[in-house]
Amino acid sequence: MRPTRLPMTHTSLHLRRFKSDKRINSFLNRVQGDSFVSERKTSLYKSRAAFKLLEIDAAHRLFNKNTRNIADLGFAPGAWTQVAVQRLEAQKVAYNILGVDINPASPVRGCHYIQGDVTKKSTHARIVEFFKNRDERDKVESAGDGQHLDFIMSDMMVNAMGSGLSDHDGNMYLCSAALLLAYNQLKPGCNILLKVWLGQELEEFVDRMKLMFAHVNTIKPKASRSILSELYVLGKKKYDMKERGVTIEQLFG
């Protein structure tokens, strides 16, 4: 009998990372017993990541009438954008959501997507251009020094196979790139949500965030598997960097 082939879902793509049958079986056992994966199969979300964001939103009200311009960094396959759309449409908020991912992806209906590496200056320039054009079209004034973003969410994670960095180091690098975008483009008073990976640089990273945000919370959603070193950090109410005298050098060395 021919072996049953798994469909090419996100899960099966992950399976390519496991070399032995033993590791594949142990992964499958874990995933098959995971209620959030079962829930995803019956929901419309593109990945189980949606449930983490739904949980954080339920506790912190991330999406509201003041979150019009949103950058979704590490967008693919798009579940976080789906959640944002759902939450904003429920509140009748007009939105501009731009998904950015280093890998190819399809945009979510009503939103936009660009393929780009968030650690590259050129990608930041494309993000700024997108929101600048949207604000001009919608006749919305930018804040401070031409800031356009109302919320940044980043679920970015390095591909351990290709980056040559450890999960923690790679993740810290991505988070710094997201924080730099926030320094330059997030409006004062606005929030950022970042996926972080436990490790030795995390404390220092959170301290840096405290120079930028009035409140910084560390969150472990139930939907994030407990065995993973994954956490989320929410920076709330960005300070006005100029007014506070916080320089880019202080933050990024």
Ligand SMILES: C[S@@+](CC[C@H](N)C(=O)[O-])C[C@H]1O[C@@H](n2cnc3c(N)ncnc32)[C@H](O)[C@@H]1O
């Ligand atoms: C956990 S997945 C994100 C899942 C997504 N939040 C969702 O709801 O569907 C992490 C994503 O980060 C992306 N990523 C990793 N490094 C990146 C980089 N340098 N720039 C942009 N995206 C990156 C990966 O391609 C991957 O799609």
